[in-house]
Amino acid sequence: MEKLMEPIRTLVDLKRGIVDPDRVTERKAYDMQGMYQDELALKKLVSKDNPLIYQVSGVNIPEETGHIIYSTTIISPGKVGNEYFMSKGHFHVKEDTAEIYLCLEGEGYLLMQTRKGRVSTIHMKPGILGYIPPYWGHRTINTGNKEFAFLTFSPGDAGHNYEVIQKCGFAKIMLEEDGRAVLKDNPKYTPLDSQIG
Ligand code: M6P
Ligand code: ZN
Numbered sequence: 735m736e737k738l739m740e741p742i743r744t745l746v747d748l749k750r751g752i753v754d755p756d757r758v759t760e761r762k763a764y765d766m767q768g769m770y771q772d773e774l775a776l777k778k779l780v781s782k783d784n785p786l787i788y789q790v791s792g793v794n795i796p797e798e799t800g801h802i803i804y805s806t807t808i809i810s811p812g813k814v815g816n817e818y819f820m821s822k823g824h825f826h827v828k829e830d831t832a833e834i835y836l837c838l839e840g841e842g843y844l845l846m847q848t849r850k851g852r853v854s855t856i857h858m859k860p861g862i863l864g865y866i867p868p869y870w871g872h873r874t875i876n877t878g879n880k881e882f883a884f885l886t887f888s889p890g891d892a893g894h895n896y897e898v899i900q901k902c903g904f905a906k907i908m909l910e911e912d913g914r915a916v917l918k919d920n921p922k923y924t925p926l927d928s929q930i931g
Contacts, residue, residue, distance in 0.1 A: 742793060744793055747838075749838050749839045749860075749883065750806070750808070750839065750883055751807075751883055751884075751885050752791050752804070752805065755792055755793060757792050757794065758789055758791045759790045760788075761786075761788050761790075761822065762780075762786055763779040763785055765787070766787055769820075769822060770814040770815065771814075771815060771922065772814055772815030772816075775815035776814045785812065787809065787820075788808060788809040788819065788820075788876075790806070790807050791805060791807075792804070797891060798890045798891055799890060799891045801889070801890030801891075802887055802888070802890060803890050804885065804886065804888075805885075806886070807821065807874065807883070807886060808881050808882070809821065809842065809874060809876040810881060811878060811879050811880055811881065811882075817908065818875050818876055818909075818910065818915065819875070819876050820873055820875040820876065820908070821874045821875075822896060822900075823845070823872060824871060824872070824873075825849075825895045826893055826894070826895060827892065827894065827895045828889070828891050828892055829868060829895075831868055831891070831892040832865065832866055832888075833865075833887065833892065834863060834865055835858065835863065835864040835866065835874070835885070836863045836884055836886075836887075837860050837862045837863075838883045838884055839880070839882070839883040840860075840878045840880050840881050841857070841858060841859045841876075841877060842857075842858050842875050842876045842882040843855050843874065843875045843877060844866070844872060845872065845874070846871065846873075847904055847906075848871070849871075849898070854870070858874070858884060871904075873899070873904060877908060877910075898926065901926075902923060902925060903922050905920055906918065906919060
């Protein structure tokens with residue numbers, strides 16, 4: 735017989751997201767190796783004070799079909815060289831699953847990419863909701879000068895596939911030029927040989 739789960743009540747701060755989460759995952763500069771253009775700048779950051787790049791706070795929901803997982807991501811302000819702090823980025827293991835990002839605080843970009851390398855961006859600021867359709871890989875970038883916080887909702891069975899991004903990178907990168915955020919071609923991008931989507 736299937737076990738019936740009890741409902742959950744979660745307090746959400748409308749600027750900082752989930753209050754009193756069950757789990758917090760921190761990604762520091764050390765955890766971001768291979769993700770930025772300027773590897774030397776990243777190395778220097780790691781040996782200086784290895785700053786927190788972002789953290790994800792979530793509630794324990796079963797990672798199963800039928801459930802909806804929700805969490806808050808907060809990306810610190812800062813840059814590695816002239817490339818803004820960002821999340822690792824991933825595709826979903828179950829690629830035909832979507833996700834919703836709702837911006838609470840700060841500003842940044844939701845960068846999305848298909849397996850074939852087609853790119854789309856949404857400029858996020860408080861109150862903007864970004865819908866990531868199935869099959870689009872996604873990463874978030876803090877282009878502001880304070881924390882960039884957003885709430886996310888995804889199907890329980892979506893899963894995280896980091897491999898493609900780790901291997902190929904994103905086709906575009908977000909750099910600061912003359913004090914502005916500019917989307918540029920990623921010179922290190924290596925498209926997959928066999929692509930779908
Ligand atoms: C969002 C969601 C999470 C994800 C997090 C950080 O909150 O998409 O599922 O873990 O961002 O992104 P990443 O896993 O790519 O580091
Ligand atoms: Zn996702």
